Amino acid sequence: MRLIYTWVCILITVAAAAAGDVFLALAMRRIGDLGELGRRQGFAAVVVRVLSSGAFLSGIAFMAIAFFSNLVGLSWADLSLMGPATASLTFIVNALGAKYFLGEDVDGRRWVATVFVCAGVLLVARS
Amino acid sequence: MTLRKYLVILSVVIFSPIGDAFLARGMKQTGAIDVHHLLHVFAAVADPWVVLGIASLIAGMASYMTALSFADLTYVLPATALGYVNMVLIAHLWLGERISLVRWAGITLIAMGVGVVARGPSRTGDTGPAASASATREEGQ
Numbered sequence: 001m002r003l004i005y006t007w008v009c010i011l012i013t014v015a016a017a018a019a020g021d022v023f024l025a026l027a028m029r030r031i032g033d034l035g036e037l038g039r040r041q042g043f044a045a046v047v048v049r050v051l052s053s054g055a056f057l058s059g060i061a062f063m064a065i066a067f068f069s070n071l072v073g074l075s076w077a078d079l080s081l082m083g084p085a086t087a088s089l090t091f092i093v094n095a096l097g098a099k100y101f102l103g104e105d106v107d108g109r110r111w112v113a114t115v116f117v118c119a120g121v122l123l124v125a126r127s
Numbered sequence: 128m129t130l131r132k133y134l135v136i137l138s139v140v141i142f143s144p145i146g147d148a149f150l151a152r153g154m155k156q157t158g159a160i161d162v163h164h165l166l167h168v169f170a171a172v173a174d175p176w177v178v179l180g181i182a183s184l185i186a187g188m189a190s191y192m193t194a195l196s197f198a199d200l201t202y203v204l205p206a207t208a209l210g211y212v213n214m215v216l217i218a219h220l221w222l223g224e225r226i227s228l229v230r231w232a233g234i235t236l237i238a239m240g241v242g243v244v245a246r247g248p249s250r251t252g253d254t255g256p257a258a259s260a261s262a263t264r265e266e267g268q
């Protein structure tokens with residue numbers, strides 16, 4: 001039973017972390033190149049623009065959900081399961097989110113890169 | 128991708144793992160937190176290594192947001208995975224942690240993934256007026 005709870009926690013963590021990343025990316029995509037914005041309007045304007053973005057705040061909220069769901073999962077399972085499982089699955093779900101919600105062209109090259117990094121993270125995080 | 132943009136990605140993969148290493152160094156000095164006194168973790172914030180770690184992580188996060196402002200999520204995520212490689216190297220060289228063969232294999236896979244994505248375009252899809260204007264400018268350079 002505890003294993004099922006743990007996997008529910010892993011899935012919630014992965015979904016929330018991916019949603020967080022997609023919202024942050026959406027916010028930054030809408031705002032546009034921060035370097036350009038900084039040159040035109042100054043550093044303070046960049047900070048205000050980012051912090052007042054609804055997509056950015058949604059991203060942070062999802063990140064917080066992921067953080068606490070991960071924490072709850074860690075109280076039931078070892079880091080050697082939670083760490084690799086969440087880190088590597090998040091890469092895959094992020095790629096799907098980027099393709100369908102951000103309209104990024106996730107071609108063969110990017111899938112290969114994602115799978116390589118995902119497998120690598122799995123090996124590194126496995127303690 | 129201009130030099131400035133590569134430098135932004137580089138600062139993500141440098142500041143984030145350095146921040147983590149500083150935190151690890153600080154927490155080793157502070158000692159293990161007792162499960163019954165979890166709030167004692169806030170006392171760790173007084174440790175100079177922890178302060179440096181937090182500052183470095185904030186710098187890494189700001190660089191990450193900047194990278195997302197000009198490149199795709201599916202470009203930035205694999206590219207910044209190089210941070211995992213740096214984290215293991217720092218843990219090995221500075222904190223003296225032992226790295227298993229399996230971890231070295233994982234590091235090699237990550238590095239290969241980064242190499243693959245870096246050879247492709249950094250921005251695709253509907254980029255909106257601001258981004259496409261800057262893309263046109265970049266092509267003109």
